[in-house]
Amino acid sequence: MDLRYSEEYETFRQEVREFIKTHKDQAPSGGRGAQKPGAGRKWQQLLIEHGYAARSIPKEYGGYGAEPDILKNHIIAEEFAIAKLRPGSSGDPRLVPTLLELGTEEQKKQHIPPSVRGEVSWCQGYSEPGSGSDLASLSTKAVLDGDDFVINGQKIWTSGAMQSEWMFALVRTEPDAPKHQGISYLLLRTDTPGLDIRPMKQMNGDSSFNEVFFTDARVPKDQIVGKRGDGWFVANATLKHERGNLGDPNAAESRFRSIVDLMKKEQLGGASIMEHPVYRDRLLKLQARMLSMKFNGMRIMSSSIKGEDPGLSRWIVKLQGCELNHQMAGLAVDIMGELGILYDGSAYLRDGGIWQYWYMLDLGLIIGGGTAQIQKNIIGERALGLPKEPKQEA
Ligand SMILES: Cc1cc2nc3c(=O)[nH]c(=O)nc-3n(C[C@H](O)[C@H](O)[C@H](O)COP(=O)(O)OP(=O)(O)OC[C@H]3O[C@@H](n4cnc5c(N)ncnc54)[C@H](O)[C@@H]3O)c2cc1C
Numbered sequence: 001m002d003l004r005y006s007e008e009y010e011t012f013r014q015e016v017r018e019f020i021k022t023h024k025d026q027a028p029s030g031g032r033g034a035q036k037p038g039a040g041r042k043w044q045q046l047l048i049e050h051g052y053a054a055r056s057i058p059k060e061y062g063g064y065g066a067e068p069d070i071l072k073n074h075i076i077a078e079e080f081a082i083a084k085l086r087p088g089s090s091g092d093p094r095l096v097p098t099l100l101e102l103g104t105e106e107q108k109k110q111h112i113p114p115s116v117r118g119e120v121s122w123c124q125g126y127s128e129p130g131s132g133s134d135l136a137s138l139s140t141k142a143v144l145d146g147d148d149f150v151i152n153g154q155k156i157w158t159s160g161a162m163q164s165e166w167m168f169a170l171v172r173t174e175p176d177a178p179k180h181q182g183i184s185y186l187l188l189r190t191d192t193p194g195l196d197i198r199p200m201k202q203m204n205g206d207s208s209f210n211e212v213f214f215t216d217a218r219v220p221k222d223q224i225v226g227k228r229g230d231g232w233f234v235a236n237a238t239l240k241h242e243r244g245n246l247g248d249p250n251a252a253e254s255r256f257r258s259i260v261d262l263m264k265k266e267q268l269g270g271a272s273i274m275e276h277p278v279y280r281d282r283l284l285k286l287q288a289r290m291l292s293m294k295f296n297g298m299r300i301m302s303s304s305i306k307g308e309d310p311g312l313s314r315w316i317v318k319l320q321g322c323e324l325n326h327q328m329a330g331l332a333v334d335i336m337g338e339l340g341i342l343y344d345g346s347a348y349l350r351d352g353g354i355w356q357y358w359y360m361l362d363l364g365l366i367i368g369g370g371t372a373q374i375q376k377n378i379i380g381e382r383a384l385g386l387p388k389e390p391k392q393e394a
Pocket of ligand 1: 123124125127128130131132133134156157158159361364365367368369370372373374377
């Protein structure tokens with residue numbers, strides 16, 4: 001196996017490094033503030049102009065318009081991770097690829113550019129009370145009345161609904177069809193009359209989740225993606241992108257580098273934590289896992305370049321990546337000792353309190369987008385060929 005890059009790609013890597021060196025001070029700072037919507041809009045615009053964000057999104061949809069090149073994307077992600085810089089985005093990572101694949105021309109033109117520029121936020125209206133892992137059993141109903149769908153029902157755990165202008169939602173439009181074939185995928189504004197968003201208080205004091213109630217909410221019928229009854233297929237396109245994104249190995253590498261810095265800075269008994277054998281041992285174990293995820297990412301990349309299905313290596317990304325991120329945040333919290341239990345608003349917070357925030361968030365991400373147990377079922381059945389678990393058909 002030859003892991004060297006050709007001259008063309010080495011030259012490209014140098015260009016990326018040069019860009020980072022020149023523009024690094026314009027990047028949004030770390031810490032929790034950087035997670036808030038809108039914080040990095042100018043940075044995103046700069047990255048799009050230079051082809052380091054929304055790189056292969058066509059120009060007419062607000063992107064840079066380069067030919068897709070998996071290796072160049074990989075180099076950009078790698079160099080931004082090494083520099084511990086926030087990478088650019090290609091718009092909402094769940095919705096934009098779905099619209100590019102399955103949306104109408106009008107939907108692409110209306111929704112992709114503002115999402116790519118970071119001007120509009122989207123939330124995901126999938127889960128319902130009683131329909132989480134068994135998502136296909138969802139019961140929020142949409143009935144066609146003239147030119148509108150009229151929606152009644154409830155969603156739950158809708159992240160960011162209070163801050164989002166739009167939602168992509170799964171609703172049941174064909175109540176008599178088998179459960180997977182009776183669902184449609186709708187785009188709707190969150191200020192639609194009849195839609196009531198109620199934030200839920202979490203144990204970390206935030207309210208990032210919401211309950212969303214629909215009472216005769218009318219949504220124009222052309223805001224459907226795909227055909228009526230094809231929503232399960234469309235949703236799976238979205239979930240595929242979401243899961244890959246949630247376990248991103250470049251993000252894990254960037255996080256690992258920040259832990260190394262933290263260990264060098266923090267002291268225990270008059271010496272740097274980096275000198276402490278117990279913490280070093282934990283760090284090295286995590287480094288081994290981080291590198292195995294990075295090499296797994298390279299395996300997926302080379303399968304994609306060859307047009308092959310990456311199989312098992314793709315399925316393990318969300319499961320392994322989210323657990324690894326959580327363990328890394330746990331190590332950082334321990335490194336900080338008593339400062340690790342501080343949360344918002346303390347002058348003694350390290351790195352803007354991002355580690356404590358990630359520690360709590362990552363625990364949730366092991367569940368969100370499909371729980372660890374469901375990921376293991378998928379790996380067992382689809383990648384390892386084990387017998388399917390018994391299912392109760394509706
Ligand atoms: C951080 C976070 C963000 C989220 N954001 C959103 C969002 O924006 N939009 C949205 O629609 N939803 C969101 N969710 C909801 C998420 O998709 C669901 O929590 C998830 O699908 C699990 O569903 P549930 O909570 O109903 O648990 P359940 O499905 O009731 O599962 C309960 C437990 O049983 C286990 N289990 C269930 N079925 C099986 C099985 N067949 N085999 C083995 N074990 C099983 C599960 O693994 C879990 O441990 C979010 C959740 C979290 C934690």
